[in-house]
Amino acid sequence: MLDRKSETLNTASNHSAQPLVSVENLRVEFDTDDGIVVGVENVSFSIMPGETVCVVGESGSGKSVTSLSLMRLVEFGGGRITKGSLRFNRASGEMMDVVHADTALMQEIRGNEIGMIFQEPMTSLNPVFTIERQLTDGLRIHKGLSQEAARAMALELLKSVRIPEPERRLKQYPHELSGGMRQRVVIAMAMACEPRLLIADEPTTALDVTIQAEILALIDRLKRENGMAVLFITHDMAVVAQMADRVVVMYRGNVVEQGTVDQIFETPREEYTRALLAAVPKLGEMRGKAAPEPMRILGAEPTPPIQPSVAQDLDREVLLNVKNLTTRFPVKGGVLRRTVANVHAVEDVSFSLKVGETLSLVGETGCGKSSCGRSILRLIEAYTGEIWLDGQDIRKLGATELRQARRNMQMIFQDPFASLNPFRRLQDQVAEPLLNFHLTSGRELEDRVAHLFDRVELPRSFLRRYPHELSGGQRQRVAIARAIATNPKLIVADEAVSALDVSVQAQVLNLLMELQADLGLSFLFISHDMAVVERVSHSVGVMYLGRIVELGPRQAVFEDPRHPYTKSLMLAVPIADPRQRRMHENLKFKPVPSPIFPLGHEPERSAYDEVAPGHYVLRPS
């Protein structure tokens, strides 16, 4: 944990110094087919040497445009800086205006005095060049190092970002490295010439939470060791709380509010900032509460207020009972494309879900949570196990019976852009399940669809529209309307709110909870977001390497985690509260082992200890 007092002192002493960057009245325009679109307008803020400034905002707020303007990279995306100045204090002490710099000067500054990290570690590295080449090219241009000297330097850099086996990495290509390692390489690249300013544009958004914690700690350490300033772009308030000295809140291309991190989180002045903060679920804020609670949405109190689904009711009927579910995917290889190994995606998973409740499966990439949800709906075929839904074993159903059973089990997918057919009107897409099961037709069908639109709080004028006319949150509402059309009993929501902005996420979560209370729906909620899961679930299953390692009532799992993996996951989640900083210096989460096993490998059955009533922990094997 950082020493807050010394940090405040530090910031205070910097006030007398000259700012490293000062952005004044920045305006960026984009030429589009529909004329000129203003990306950002009237943006002003400054960054002191050694300071971390977070620019936070939802999609379309102009935060990335601002950071790309500082590097004058915005021009490559069709943008034009039409007003304002971007003053940068160079290493030589000379003040320059980035807006008026010529190409040669910008190339001298990029990567040398300002380094930049981007969002996607998977695509940030050139796939056809070795790590060494990509680490050394900047050094050779800016510092004029020889190949040998640059290689030695690259090796040092890899060591400083704590990549295991750095010598071997130099000779490797990007695809041979994991996402977390690639992001370390990208950071090493940005740090190569010891820039005075590091711009990090959503550097951890695409990463798992444990890797995110490591990367954030790394950026924080490098910042303190090298005394460089960081401009951190993010949409995630929790990350802001962990990283920022000062915060700039942006909305629709304008700066809404700026101030120190404590000021923004504790005494936000603007309505927008307050709403944004309210919509962020904080891990741990549900402590002592048994039942899920709707998200706070400022200014739009739902009327009537949602009756949160009552606390876990032990007498409630079980809707879904999954026993020893195992799903494997064959790995094909050799000349004849035979199965040479199996990916053990889901390994002996058992749980039950009661009527009107939410069970969340939470875990990191590749833990098998999505495969589990899909196996239950038989979108993929399980290897063994039983899936009892309402007295039927789904796995034993024939094609016709399965089709009928699907009326009772629906799914909401992550990407509302991909899960709606772009060529069909929204009303037709919502009507489809009803027609498919011959539930209703004609006039009645139209009424039913219109009611579904009311139900998910979409205006009826949207009925005849097409998906591209809607925002992400609106599309997800259509997907929800489609899922509830047949009055199903079970809905599998696979990362259903992950792609949405936080304020929209809060609204959609509330809609789901409201539907649950009104219609008695059961949700299997699949998510990587611990804070959201804490908010919405009755029970939680933590998945790791295909197995549920801990299962129980939400309160038990979150307040008294027993399995080491659950504990490390809790430790890694950033909390949207600057008073709870947890920048651990030597975070070292164990990398997840491979789930690929040779043919015929039969792993041990999952055995659990019941540590409290209904709270199960996987017994170590």
Added chain:
Amino acid sequence: MTYILNRLLSIVLTLFLISVITFGVTNILPGDVATMIMGTQSNPAALAGLRESLGLNDPVIMRYGRWIGGLLTGDWGHSLVFKQPIAELLIQKIKASSLIVIMSMVIALACAVPLGVWAAVHRNRWQDTVSSSSALLGISLPDFFWGIVMILLFARTLGWFPSSGFADPAQEFGRALMHAFLPALALGLGLMAHLTRMTRSTMTGILEQEFIRVSRAKGLAERTVVWRYALANAIGPVMTVAGLQVGYLFGSIIVVETLFNYTGMGWLTYQALLNRDVPLIQATVFVIAAVVMLTNLIVDLLYLLVDPRIRLG
């Protein structure tokens, strides 16, 4: 290694299928070899005798076995029209055709890659429009049309290149190039148009990738970013498409070689078809198929060199 074995195995299988198909089809064609040799007016008894001695009355399976056995042992039979061993004939013509195919490929790539990159860099601006519309023009018009235009322009009017004929590259290399140039250009124009579009779309996709932004953020010059960092990623897909076009080229040479009276494989195939020279038809089809497949294998192996991601797979 497994990859290469896999590919070789599938090539052998495909060649086998091609041999069956060519043999089958030429067998169904009316008029047999004996009639070709002796003419339609010949004595039926002599014809029957010749059939018997050529083994044409044997079951299809046996004749196919004999033919494929001959192919494998290097005995490709005699051409009925040219009165020459087919193997000898083919080797000579393949050399001639390879020259124009390679030349057209070089011409096409040398123009298409820069043009495509240029269009991608200046996407949706006049440079892109110029490049795209000329590519469209190249694709829309058939190659014999370009052949005629070239004969008129370069041979008739300007007199820079001969309008027809052939020279053996082994003996007079310079003259061989002169003769090959116009057919190669005619062939290459359509190909170039196709590859320009391919390069443009591949490069457009790559230039939008994050690693390109990262390269710019490192302070690399735009020239380096586009021509080295981006192009290194585009060259693989472009090469693969170019390789697939070799098949198309071997189809097109029939028209272009006949037009320029250039005596290569295309011209030979045309003569064989015209005169129902069955053994020659079988052999040329088989050889063209083999050459096309081999080129694709070579291209895919080159791809391995360019793209490390496939190397391990």
